[in-house]
Amino acid sequence: MPERAALVTGGSSGIGFDIARALGEDGYALTISARKPDKLEEAARTLRDAGLEVHAVAANMAEEEDIKRVAREHRERYGRLDVLVNNAGVGIAGPIEQTDTKRLDIQLDVNLRAVYLMTRECIPLLKQAGAEHRRAHIINTASIAGKIPQPGLAAYSAAKAGVVALTQATIRELSNEGVRATALCPGFVATPMTEWIKEHVPESEMIQTSDIVAAVRFLLSCSPNCIVPEIQFVRPGDMP
Template identity: 40%
Template sequence: MQLQDGAGNTVSRTVQALFDLKGRNALVTGGSRGLGLQLAQALGEAGARLMLCARKSDELEHACEQLQSQGLDARWVAADCATPDGIQHVVSETLHRLGPIDILVNNAGATWGAPAEEHPLSAWDKVMNLNVRGYFLMCQQVARRCMIAQGGGRIINIASIAGLGGVSDMKTIAYNTSKGAVINFTRALAVEWGAHHITVNAICPGFFPSKMTAGTLQAVGVDRLAALAPLNRLGDEEDLKGLCVLLASDAGKHITGQWVAVDGGVSARVGG
């Protein structure tokens, strides 16, 4: 959208206006804790109205109370984002209770640790069904039921640096494969849906403390994982906020089909 002054000249908006998400509706999967809650908080602080989803109602309720206590507009719906029925339910509830979805953050994810030669097939399917099939079905539902008709939208897929290759100390072959798939899914979908003015981008976080990484952090050690990053640190509760709002807002309207690592430089390193 371009603004014009009284003489018909194009006027560029301020940075504050470009990053403003007031009046936008955002759906964040896996928004009850961890990275999803950080992403929801960022979108809410920038002005968006929020719908969070995950499976556990108590954690969703707690997350919403936390966001509401900070003056943010948040609600939740419990569903399994690995199933077509669950995804359909989330989208129906969001459209009904929030309105058209402007911003979709596909963040709900699962992992499984096992040496590749012993990795159970059932765990491979569980990881793929949520991390890849679930992202695809959610994008398809949201596009079909609102973004295409409304002439645009923003999709942010949470991938991982694990989607760029192997990671020392992690034996998570299904997870790495799924996150690699998310990156190319993002790029291909951006090309296909550019015509609908839907941008599709991926964020590749490095190591952030969360329920998902608690076991690895304990087994490998915080210092050792931090040392994999040139910045010698893990991600914290604010490191994803800026990129998320950039990709969700008019400030990012010309960015699509990209992935950006937020990893302290882990993925920039060549060799050990």
């Protein structure tokens, strides 16, 4: 059994990949999950080539059985869980009146329902870690859209607002068990997911994944007496 272990969904690229790499560098054995097997295995190979311990599990976060399988494989592989990073997400832009139910459902399922289900499946292991060192942590990638809802992103904004609320409820349920939770609420981050906006917001002017990684490392360095419910990341001039 490793001394520390972490599970990162949406771990094949962008924010999730960089968080996973940082956790691996900091001594965590890793499970990473993403929907596309080829892309996930490429990410895992990159991490393994850097000397990190990585288990990759391809899964669709819209499917409950896939979520259960990821949690189960992590438990069977490592036997412990100190950090859960619910990072998988999807955004589909469009006005409410033109959004069909399928596009609504996939955003609610991946961005909110999956966070709830993965958290539920991982709570027993997180409680065990919390009883051991009182530093178990759930990190949920929300969005600044969950704090400042955006036109054209109504479903995404609503789901991410739900993640913020879920995070706060989780704190109230689990903090006495040594399990903390934080919602990360970034604006545009320079990742493949924001390719659609780069004509209007240059990548060089976006929040960087290194900013998110620095925040995660800060959270994990806090004493057991310190809970940070959320962190907002905004660009200069973007404050409401």
